[in-house]
Amino acid sequence: xxxxxxxxxxxxxxxxxxxxxxxxxxxxxxxxxxxxxxxxxxxxxxxxxxxxxxxxxxxxxxxxxxxxxxxxxxxxxxxxxxxxxxxxxxxxxxxxxxxxxxxxxxxxxxxxxxxxxxxxxxxxxxxxxxxxxxxxxxxxxxxxxxxxxxxxxxxxxxxxxxxxxxxxxxxxxxxxxxxxxxxxxxxxxxxxxxxxxxxxxxxxxxxxxxxxxxxxxxxxxxxxxxxxxxxxxxxxxxxxxxxxxxxxxxxxxxxxxxxxxxxxxxxxxxxxxxxxxxxxxxxxxxxxxxxxxxxxxxxxxxxxxxxxxxxxxxxxxxxxxxxxxxxxxxxxxxxxxxxxxxxxxxxxxxxxxxxxxxxxxxxxxxxxxxxxxxxxxxxxx
Amino acid sequence: xxxxxxxxxxxxxxxxxxxxxxxxxxxxxxxxxxxxxxxxxxxxxxxxxxxxxxxxxxxxxxxxxxxxxxxxxxxxxxxxxxxxxxxxxxxxxxxxxxxxxxxxxxxxxxxxxxxxxxxxxxxxxxxxxxxxxxxxxxxxxxxxxxxxxxxxxxxxxxxxxxxxxxxxxxxxxxxxxxxxxxxxxxxxxxxxxxxxxxxxxxxxxxxxxxxxxxxxxxxxxxxxxxxxxxxxxxxxxxxxxxxxxxxxxxxxxxxxxxxxxxx
Amino acid sequence: xxxxxxxxxxxxxxxxxxxxxxxxxxxxxxxxxxxxxxxxxxxxxxxxxxxxxxxxxxxxxxxxxxxxxxxxxxxxxxxxxxxxxxxxxxxxxxxxxxxxxxxxxxxxxxxxxxxxxxxxxxxxxxxxxxxxxxxxxxxxxxxxxxxxxxxxxxxxxxxxxxxxxxxxxxxxxxxxxxxxxxxxxxxxxxxxxxxxxxxxxxxxxxxxxxxxxxxxxxxxxxxxxxxxxxxxxxxxxxxxxxxxxxxxxxxxxxxxxxxxxxxxxxxxxxxxxxxxxxxxxxxxxxxxxxxxxxxxxxxxxxxxxxxxxxxxxxxxxxxxxxxxxxxxxxxxxxxxxxxxxxxxxxxxxxx
Ligand SMILES: Nc1ncnc2c1ncn2[C@@H]1O[C@H](COP(=O)(O)OP(=O)(O)O)[C@@H](O)[C@H]1O
Ligand SMILES: [Mg+2]
Numbered sequence: 001x002x003x004x005x006x007x008x009x010x011x012x013x014x015x016x017x018x019x020x021x022x023x024x025x026x027x028x029x030x031x032x033x034x035x036x037x038x039x040x041x042x043x044x045x046x047x048x049x050x051x052x053x054x055x056x057x058x059x060x061x062x063x064x065x066x067x068x069x070x071x072x073x074x075x076x077x078x079x080x081x082x083x084x085x086x087x088x089x090x091x092x093x094x095x096x097x098x099x100x101x102x103x104x105x106x107x108x109x110x111x112x113x114x115x116x117x118x119x120x121x122x123x124x125x126x127x128x129x130x131x132x133x134x135x136x137x138x139x140x141x142x143x144x145x146x147x148x149x150x151x152x153x154x155x156x157x158x159x160x161x162x163x164x165x166x167x168x169x170x171x172x173x174x175x176x177x178x179x180x181x182x183x184x185x186x187x188x189x190x191x192x193x194x195x196x197x198x199x200x201x202x203x204x205x206x207x208x209x210x211x212x213x214x215x216x217x218x219x220x221x222x223x224x225x226x227x228x229x230x231x232x233x234x235x236x237x238x239x240x241x242x243x244x245x246x247x248x249x250x251x252x253x254x255x256x257x258x259x260x261x262x263x264x265x266x267x268x269x270x271x272x273x274x275x276x277x278x279x280x281x282x283x284x285x286x287x288x289x290x291x292x293x294x295x296x297x298x299x300x301x302x303x304x305x306x307x308x309x310x311x312x313x314x315x316x317x318x319x320x321x322x323x324x325x326x327x328x329x330x331x332x333x334x335x336x337x338x339x340x341x342x343x344x345x346x347x348x349x350x351x352x353x354x355x356x357x358x359x360x361x362x363x364x365x366x367x368x369x370x371x372x373x374x375x376x377x378x379x380x381x
Numbered sequence: 382x383x384x385x386x387x388x389x390x391x392x393x394x395x396x397x398x399x400x401x402x403x404x405x406x407x408x409x410x411x412x413x414x415x416x417x418x419x420x421x422x423x424x425x426x427x428x429x430x431x432x433x434x435x436x437x438x439x440x441x442x443x444x445x446x447x448x449x450x451x452x453x454x455x456x457x458x459x460x461x462x463x464x465x466x467x468x469x470x471x472x473x474x475x476x477x478x479x480x481x482x483x484x485x486x487x488x489x490x491x492x493x494x495x496x497x498x499x500x501x502x503x504x505x506x507x508x509x510x511x512x513x514x515x516x517x518x519x520x521x522x523x524x525x526x527x528x529x530x531x532x533x534x535x536x537x538x539x540x541x542x543x544x545x546x547x548x549x550x551x552x553x554x555x556x557x558x559x560x561x562x563x564x565x566x567x568x569x570x571x572x573x574x575x576x577x578x579x580x581x582x583x584x585x586x587x588x589x590x591x592x593x594x595x596x597x598x599x600x601x602x603x604x605x606x607x608x609x610x611x612x613x614x615x616x617x618x619x620x621x622x623x624x625x626x627x628x629x630x631x632x633x634x635x636x637x638x639x640x641x642x643x644x
Numbered sequence: 645x646x647x648x649x650x651x652x653x654x655x656x657x658x659x660x661x662x663x664x665x666x667x668x669x670x671x672x673x674x675x676x677x678x679x680x681x682x683x684x685x686x687x688x689x690x691x692x693x694x695x696x697x698x699x700x701x702x703x704x705x706x707x708x709x710x711x712x713x714x715x716x717x718x719x720x721x722x723x724x725x726x727x728x729x730x731x732x733x734x735x736x737x738x739x740x741x742x743x744x745x746x747x748x749x750x751x752x753x754x755x756x757x758x759x760x761x762x763x764x765x766x767x768x769x770x771x772x773x774x775x776x777x778x779x780x781x782x783x784x785x786x787x788x789x790x791x792x793x794x795x796x797x798x799x800x801x802x803x804x805x806x807x808x809x810x811x812x813x814x815x816x817x818x819x820x821x822x823x824x825x826x827x828x829x830x831x832x833x834x835x836x837x838x839x840x841x842x843x844x845x846x847x848x849x850x851x852x853x854x855x856x857x858x859x860x861x862x863x864x865x866x867x868x869x870x871x872x873x874x875x876x877x878x879x880x881x882x883x884x885x886x887x888x889x890x891x892x893x894x895x896x897x898x899x900x901x902x903x904x905x906x907x908x909x910x911x912x913x914x915x916x917x918x919x920x921x922x923x924x925x926x927x928x929x930x931x932x933x934x935x936x937x938x939x940x941x942x943x944x945x946x947x948x949x950x951x952x953x954x955x956x957x958x959x960x961x962x963x964x965x966x967x968x969x970x971x972x973x974x975x976x977x978x979x980x981x982x983x984x985x986x987x988x989x990x991x992x993x994x995x
Contacts (some may be wrong), residue, residue, distance in 0.1 A: 536731060
């Protein structure tokens, strides 16, 4: 029972937060919490015509006594569906305040808009405790007034583009890491003595260095007056400094630097375990070096490449710090958008929905990775 | 020919990996106000700034306090967890083990959104304790992995031997299991401390102005007013983690110099 | 014979639904060197672990000095256990390892130091007392493990394949050392091995295990010369195992027809019709007319094995191996020979 404290701790500080994050994405109680009686009264309305007088009664009862601070967001939410809701609700609340609790009230007399189906339908939709609007919005979709799923108007939302961008950047970084990491890992495995130690140490050193420090280093190196540009202009490769920072180039360079060790180490551990006598054996069987490489060494290295790629990709799609510091506005990834929604606009629904998408993608990659490695423990820890 | 390519390629990649880290170290000692080369003359002014400027000073203290506490929490919980998982007699052992490792792969932003709300509900928002538990969540997998590895390296026969020589379960743990697992526990603690020291994302979500850590402070000053103080802070972080890495390497080396009874 | 010190009574052990030990009855006598011998997986280790208290029997009981020890935890059984890979504490020095059992028993400091030194002296390891186990050779580690368990003077010493990790020469030297220690200190030893020659060398008695049961128990000579069944005859040493049919019964002998026709006469009695005869290769002699039984055979191959010859023979469908000294003139391959053996060198096996 030694595991109990840790299980409880993680349940409270990991599983519960993740659950909250998921429920942010699908829960929608802004309106239903303010209008509980209305929600109950509309529960079995079929959406046609206008609901019976009990619904109007319930709405009036809910509005009377409703706190302004809680009513505000609910009305804002309804107003975003049909503009004019704000004035409608204000007028209705004043009318409701004039009658006592439980007394009958004729809403159509208060405002004739209550005679229209669409206002009631908007409330009925809004009081549903669960919603898919955030998840749909995360991929630039919405429900049209009839409830069918449709694309948002052009330019209304950039979420889908950002998700695509996230996968593009992560994919690019993964590909570059394979191209550099595979030959480098093979090189480490092929060498011995101090060379091997030096090559290995240069992979472990960044792994050990703070991520923030490494990103800072790239900010300094890549700036217009930085060392990289000094070297480029100094060597006469270009007359003017290249723009390397606050754009995609900088993000890819810095992320490759940060993630390369996660590619090299799994590949190295696989390649290093390949018996040394296989290449001579292939040669003795008549394979020229290049053929032997393609037919023997490369296929045997593939599990390492796969594990490394999954790991790099999985970590990359969740990246926040590096794009935030090295990237420009057009290089921000999903994580940045989540942070923006959560920290700056308090749009929890959108933060949750994008978080859920990111979490789902990571989970799938993690499961695949776990199946592949069987150990469950990410390499490099 | 192949050899030349190998040398060039190996050097280039190694340089790509190492040079950026090394290149920012001297900037910590610049006397200029620009975070850039060339360095006009050497000076300790930016270290003085870290020590005297209240925001930097507070953030360093916060980092040490929070890092230390998060390490303590994660080492205690993680070691107990690893011991509990050890003999695999726990129902759902695999699921529990996976749960212990999950914080390593959950995107920190996702955890941050959830933790921010959780801590508000628990009344821990904007408190040191809240930041400590958040960091501890991230640190725990490192402790679990390294303690589990150390435990897996213990030949269970050694513990049977202790029993056959008259040691009861508690004494076997105290005299045999714990000393043998100790290097793994220290390694886990070092990983945990380094993780906490470097943590930015969760901190952004759960820390208030009074819990600003060094990493968090560096993050915002890179975005807002970049100055060589950042290089000085980075210098401290690099030297700190290298010292810790050295400690781990030393422990590993001592462990390897002592292959134990399994031959 | 002295009294029984340890008694297994109808002990069985199952892991889940696999029965590993089935109704084991076994006495260990005080002062004897008893070896549990059997192929890998036959339940030797499990038997030892139950005795040491690391596994609980699923059925039956184990008695020590006539008292049941089922409820006694391992650390209170006071049995010395020497493990296959020594199980020395890697973080403690040689002296600390040896002191461990004494510390557990609350022996005063001064006495611990004295006893540890004395014990290390006896195995000539005192000069290594401040080394860590990893700085010792395999043989030295083995001696430390033994010393660590002798130092607290246990009633009985249990050893599970203690020598199997060592190379052949060292193994043979340590076999003698252990045997010598056993005799000098008057120990009771239960020794586990899968190596039959080791068992024959060291033991007073051998219990041959097969699939969780004792196939035969007896002195090395009993086991070698009078195997009780096919399993023992094949597992211990090498043998010619011939299928036969009983064709006639005398007062103290049987007439048998071997496969392919030839008849032989062997001592013994039995009710079965189909039996097997075991004849050791060194009991087959070429051209010895004075012996009881003769077979006409053809020489298939002759193999030199240093101090002896192995002669492969066929007699109709029968394949035989004879072993003879180098002194004889080697037979020519393909030649017809007459193979002879004495009736008393045959063992009739019914199971
Ligand atoms: N803990 C266990 N769980 C399941 N099966 C076991 C366990 N220990 C031993 N066995 C099985 O019991 C049988 C006997 O094992 P063991 O006593 O170790 O044999 P030996 O020492 O003679 O080689 C083997 O088939 C082995 O697989
Ligand atoms: Mg065994």
